Amino acid sequence: MRPSLTYGDTQIPLAVDSWPKSYTVVDRMRRGKKVIVPGDGTSLWVMTHNSDFAKGLVGLLGHEQAIGHAFHITSDEVMCWNQFYRITCDAAGAEPNLAHIPSEFIAACLPEYVGGLLGDKALSAVFDNSKIKSFVPGYCATTPYAEGIRRTLAWFDADPARRQIDAEADADYDRLIEAYEAGTADALRRFRE
Numbered sequence: 001m002r003p004s005l006t007y008g009d010t011q012i013p014l015a016v017d018s019w020p021k022s023y024t025v026v027d028r029m030r031r032g033k034k035v036i037v038p039g040d041g042t043s044l045w046v047m048t049h050n051s052d053f054a055k056g057l058v059g060l061l062g063h064e065q066a067i068g069h070a071f072h073i074t075s076d077e078v079m080c081w082n083q084f085y086r087i088t089c090d091a092a093g094a095e096p097n098l099a100h101i102p103s104e105f106i107a108a109c110l111p112e113y114v115g116g117l118l119g120d121k122a123l124s125a126v127f128d129n130s131k132i133k134s135f136v137p138g139y140c141a142t143t144p145y146a147e148g149i150r151r152t153l154a155w156f157d158a159d160p161a162r163r164q165i166d167a168e169a170d171a172d173y174d175r176l177i178e179a180y181e182a183g184t185a186d187a188l189r190r191f192r193e
Contacts, residue, residue, distance in 0.1 A: 001057060002072045004127060007148065008050035009155035010162075014088060015045075015081055015121045016106065016113065016173070018166035023156050027165050029094035034177050038103040038117055041082035044124040048075045049148040052141035059136030066135050072127040075141035081121075084145060091150045099177045109176050 007013035012022040016036040028035050056073035060066045079087075082098070089096045103122035107114045133139050156162045 001060075002070060002074075002127070003053050004046055004048060004072070004074045004125065005121075006048045006050050006053045007152065009152050012088065012149070012152060012156075013047055014085060015117065018169040021164045021166035021169070023163045024166045024170055026088070026092045026094075026153065026156070027163065028170065028173070029089050029092045029097070032095070032097060033174075034097045034099040035085060036106065036173055036176065037081050037085055037098045037100050038106060038122050039081075040100055041085070041098065042080045043122065044078050044080055044126055045084065045121065046074045046076075046078055046125065046127055047084065047145050047148070048073070048141060049143035049145075052143050055141075056132045056136055056139050059139055060132075063135060069131070069135070071132045071135070072129055073132050073139075074127045074129060075143075075145075076129060077141065077144055078126050079145065087146050088149050091146065091153050099180070101176065101180045105180060106176065109179065110172055 005013050011019075012026055014022075014025050014035075015038050017025040025035055052075060053073050056071070060071065085098055086096050103117050107118050129139070129141075
C-alpha cells in the first residue's frame with residue numbers, strides 16, 4: 001500500500017509542523033503568527049483522509065489477484081501547499097500569515113526536516129489511482145481536505161487537553177523566520193548600496 005500523506009482527527013498534516021504535537025501550527029495561526037510554507041508554496045501535493053484510505057484498503061483485503069501488487073491509495077484532490085495552508089487557516093478561523101522559506105534553508109537550519117521535506121514534500125507529488133480503482137471498483141476518495149481538516153480541528157477544539165503545543169518547535173519556527181527575514185533584509189541592503 002502506498003498511502004502518501006494520510007491524516008484523520010488526531011493529525012494536522014501540514015508540511016512544516018511538529019508531528020507529535022501537530023496543533024502547534026494551528027495555535028500559531030490563531031495567534032496571528034507566521035507559519036512556514038516550504039518554497040513558494042506552489043508544489044502540488046495530495047492529502048488523503050484516513051476514512052478514504054480505509055475504503056481502498058478494505059476493498060483489497062482477501063482479494064487474491066491483488067497479492068504481489070503495489071497500490072497507491074490516495075485522494076484525487078490535488079492542491080498546492082499554499083491552498084492547504086489557506087484552507088487550514090480558514091477552518092481555524094484565522095487569517096493566513098504565510099512565511100515562504102526555501103526548503104533547503106529550512107533543512108539547513110532544522111536538520112530534522114531533511115528527509116520529510118527535501119526527500120518528500122518540497123517537490124510535487126501527484127499519484128495515479130487507476131490501479132486501486134481497477135481492483136476495487138467504485139473506490140473514490142470522498143472527503144475533500146476542507147471537510148477533513150474541519151473535522152480534525154473540531155476534534156482538537158472539543159477538548160483543551162488535545163491542543164498541545166510543541167514549545168521547542170514553536171521557538172524554532174520563530175528563529176527560522178527571523179533568520180530568513182534578516183538574511184533577506186541584509187541581502188537587499190547590500191545590493192541597494
